[in-house]
Amino acid sequence: MSDRVRFAPSPTGFLHVGSARTALFNWLHARSTGGTYVLRIEDTDAERNRPEMTSGLLSELEWLGLDWDEGPFYQSEQKERHREVVQDLLDRELAYLCDGDNELVKGNQIRDGLAVRFRMPKNEVIEFEDVVRGSVSFATDDLEDFVIWRSNGTPMFLLANAVDDADMGITHAIRGEDLLSGVPKVLLLLQAMDAPQPTYAHLPLLVNEQRKKLSKRRDDVSIADYRDRGYLPEAMVNYLSLLGWGPPDDIEVRPLEEIVQLFAIEDVNKAAAFFDLKKLEFVNATHLRELKKNDFVERAKPWVEDKAAPWPPDKFDEGRYLTMVDLVQEKLRTLSDLPRFIDFIFLDEPVDDPDSWHKAMVKAPFASEILEGTFTALTDCTWETEAIKEVVTKVGENLGIKLGKTQAPVRVAVTGRTVGPPLFETMALCMDREEVLNRISRARSRL
């Protein structure tokens, strides 16, 4: 029989990077073993559930490319089944009714206003083999009777989880280490139901710089936010796959399909992993560079569309944009870097960046002479890359400085910034001579 795994998020917010990693490792296990990946929404907590969050969750999973084979199933729809199991446990006196003060109440019929607790056996040791952690054991004497049915008539997580896993034939429960200490209780429930126990694999937690579990409050954990900040889904899953696991051949940046080939849940390590934005950026930049041009253009759309772009819509020019893409794609860390590499093309004025101005115009020597010289020479040179480069080079030679220094004031005059696309190509291919001369002239008078 092939493995059946599930990703079972609760819909209490957008997809969290920690959850995404759990989803990914489940997906990888299913795909690499030819198993089945089930999606189940654990929405038993009516109070905290926000139905509208589910759609975000699903679309973010889709965005990451983690397609599921079955579901989404909604746990809330199994309420009668959960009730049936709880009632059975009550009938067999493996559970008991209790009131708001946790006092035992006589009777064995589920009733509104009363919760149901599972009776913890005495003096037993619950031991199980975790695929990543090895043998783990708990003494039942350290555990308390726990609630499996709320007084408001809904099942508790542990109960619903155990019942659903059993009913759905889940063979492997792959999830975060924060759920490790709940295992003995689930095992007891499964045993009481006479259901088989799944194989567990508890993944190391993802932590912040303080080594604390990533949290919604403190940390940047929303997958949607990363998407909106210009990270590619393939970079996201690639990076996430590297937290708690490493490819045997040491090649870290690669397509998901290759990771599927190499992944084995047994190889996952135990220590918590710091979510390192720097490395994510590196992985993202690498994937960004490898995109085919038409693919890149497609993905970049949200950043250059009318409503998002920093330039007026009517100034945008498709042809010039496509030319600029060739010049800047390799320079980006994220897609959101794109606008500031090309905005000056579609703006009336170069961007005003005080730091750049100070560095290239105020602090650097000969700024005025360079602008003067290039203005004159650009007036009648051939308007193409090599000719422009020659002109600027010559101006620098006359002043005894290298091209790297000479281009700086020109770049700031034209683009507004010290960093940007290749200057001469940009000027020759995407700007008019008149516009360039105007900008140089304006910079001169500002000096």
Place this chain on the structure above:
RNA sequence: GCCCCCAUCGUCUAGCGGCCUAGGACGCCUGCCUUUCACGCAGGUAACACGGGUUCAAAUCCCGUUGGGGGUGCCA
């Protein structure tokens, strides 16, 4: 408090008793390339938490210490 888990460069990891004077990657630093930036290339920096065992041999096994984390809800 109690229970459980974890411990290799700053970070992510390789290592599953001898191949380790510990490998790779990110970051950082140096140089080269170069029209800025980025890429690329060549180098460099930097780790087995500590103490006991076991063994001919330990980063790898065992015990303890210390440190960190998770759990301990009628949340999931």
